[in-house]
């Protein structure tokens with residue numbers, strides 16, 4: 376098992392304090408940009424940007440399409456902090472480090488986490504360029520014993536046994552669907568189940584068939600671990616996958632997916648995803664999202680209500 380001492384409250388606090396000493400911005404929304412999806416971060420107003428390499432304790436981005444800046448700024452008049460580039464287990468980081476920024480966000484006062492990723496389609500009804508609002512996930516690594524919450528529990532962040540039955544906020548998903556309707560996006564905005572695998576290889580045919588049989592609509596190499604840590608510390612979560620490729624499930628194909636193709640599609644569709652999220656952020660109203668929703672028992676637990 377990985378040493379956990381560096382996932383401690385104090386270690387996260389040190390990073391949050393460093394950031395708060397350098398910006399007066401106090402955002403309540405955090406956004407993680409997936410592969411090739413950094414465009415959203417670029418559209419923040421009044422930007423204050425920090426290189427990951429300058430932030431104490433922060434991991435460094437090593438993957439093409441993940442720039443490596445933490446950007447504070449305004450989107451639709453709302454203060455946000457945006458990760459332009461995320462971390463993956465296949466880069467050699469333990470999962471606690473992959474998800475470290477989430478706990479820093481919590482200490483910065485973040486309440487809502489918006490996660491994006493590039494993913495391959497397993498569902499036949501999905502097409503390249505579609506946006507999949509994540510209804511639920513299969514954390515394949517977690518089921519196999521690789522979980523960012525392994526080790527002593529830090530009660531100041533959350534409970535030993537967090538519930539994940541409501542991981543992806545129902546009210547924010549409904550709002551996003553409303554936004555999609557208003558933007559005329561309904562033909563390519565779908566809902567579905569995201570499966571996180573470890574990577575870095577793409578799936579074999581037998582693996583792709585298995586994941587589809589298990590109920591996954593799309594597969595990628597991120598997100599679920601971040602969401603586990605976010606829900607543990609009571610953040611509300613909204614996730615969206617940009618479908619960059621069809622995952623091959625037939626043996627008689629000549630198609631081979633590669634990361635360049637993933638980046639090409641995500642860069643081509645980044646402005647559409649940006650539009651959806653920008654409009655969504657603009658419509659996020661804390662009052663209408665309040666926790667009278669019985670679905671949101673995790674946050675109620677955190678608040679002691």
Ligand SMILES: O=P(O)(O)O[C@@H]1C[C@H](O)[C@@H](CO)O1
Pocket residue numbers: 408409410438461463491492493494574595596597598633634637638
């Ligand atoms: O960070 P995300 O999940 O968007 O990145 C996906 C998964 C792999 O890192 C990479 C494969 O092309 O894109």
